[in-house]
Amino acid sequence: MTPSQKIPIGKVARAHGMKGEVKVLPYPLLNFEVITQILRFYWRSGPGEYQLLELESFRQAPGEGYLFKFKGIDDRDAAEKLHDTELFINREDLPPKEEDEFYVFELVGLKVLLPDGKELGEVVGLMPVGPYELLEVRVEPRKTIYLPMVEDIISEIDLEKGTIYATPPPDLLESQL
Template sequence: MNSQKGGRVAVGRVARPHGLKGEVRVQPFLSNRDLLRHIPRFFLSREGPERLIPERVREAPGGRDLLFFFQGVTSYEEAEALRGRVLYAETADFPPPEEGEFYYFQLEGLPVREESGRLLGRVVGVMPVGPYDLLEVETPEGRSFYLPLVEEVVLSVNLQEGYLLVRPSPGLIEVQLGEDRE
């Protein structure tokens, strides 16, 4: 099944203090940044106990960042100590996705299969690159290639059975792996 179930995922980075009273600017790693507003606690490492409880969240001026006040962070100096720190969230703290939707962290580790049933590899990450995101897929031989995360290529995401069904454009994978077409 899914290797990420029940763990922590990186959801943002503290960019810098905002003002003098402990507020910090957070750069979200999630395509839906508003999810950060619903997460009740953040951790400062993937496994450690150090955590931050949000008291208030608001829009940052001029961009896609959010401004957070965390419990116990009440001065510029305390906010400055968080600069550059990655924020992690427990996957259990995410609100359940809508029917037919998924979180990117749920895709990591899932097998990627063509319609013929041929295993292409496993998802190792998702990269936002512009108008669509890219799935990074690692082959059984340890090489990587990318597939656009669009309906024409990713036909279905089956979280229950744990796999992605894809229809890559002819030659798309071979070109990336430097293989001759047959």
Template sequence: MTSSDDQKVLLAKIGAAHGIRGEVRVKPFGDDPLSFTDYGVLTTRDGKRIFDVERARVQKTVVVTKFKGITDRNQAEELNGLELYISRDQLPEPDEDEFYYSDLNGLDVLDQNGETLGKIVAVQDFGAGDLLEIRPKRGRTFYIPFTKEFVPAISLENGQVKVALPEDYFSEGKPEPSETSPDK
């Protein structure tokens, strides 16, 4: 387990260059698209590259961002795909009943009967809402929708997440004919 001092939290990802003056499109992670600009210097995961935001503006689904020292399109294009992090200790402490997604990694996932289903390895968003990625003791990872209905209880203190899954959640059978064809 790493100490909170060296834990990194992913805030944003740099995308394509925007224009010719060194601006880039940034995809922020979080409720406020400009929040990644509030923490001062951003780094790559390994800490070897640092970025200081000069200015940023929201444009549709991205934030057009100018970093200090990036002055032309060629430099901007070299940044495409870089992820931007801060140290976990730079974030404010969450309120009660709030948490950071990174705090969920490694928590045990228990079903309604108290059986361990596995551990959370990531929180993913493929466009249709957040999903918890769970790694069981054996087999491939699987996903559970990260909603109050499916995840009614989270206890960071106990290192556990309780999930409520429908009985047929893990069935991979085909739908019954009545579910796929209209009544005649």
């Protein structure tokens, strides 16, 4: 049996209160609503070694982030031992996706190609903006552009080939490049 692919979801910022809660700052690689459906988390205890943390409860934290309570972490001292720990989930623990639905972590690193086959850049993230999301594409080491994730602009996403085919209107590229 092959080991499960671990996906980083966030980092424990600090202990919270006296009953073992920790404040977790999530990475933008997964929608947090997806994370809240998962009960098993892991932390890296060594190279290629992970320890299980079972979720007992979670809630919105004051300010940013979320408060997680893990089974067996019952006081502040135990919670403080998780400080600055990166949290992971198993890929197979993710809920099933709908057709033409993708997790952000699957898109990060894909090459964005224009209709003529020229590479525009590499996906570095996704930003929600109301009714749709913006694909964040690094076109130069210090230059990023944003493409709306709409059918008229994003024509195909091919995870196997590691590519996204985009047809952005010329004025959209001109305004950002």
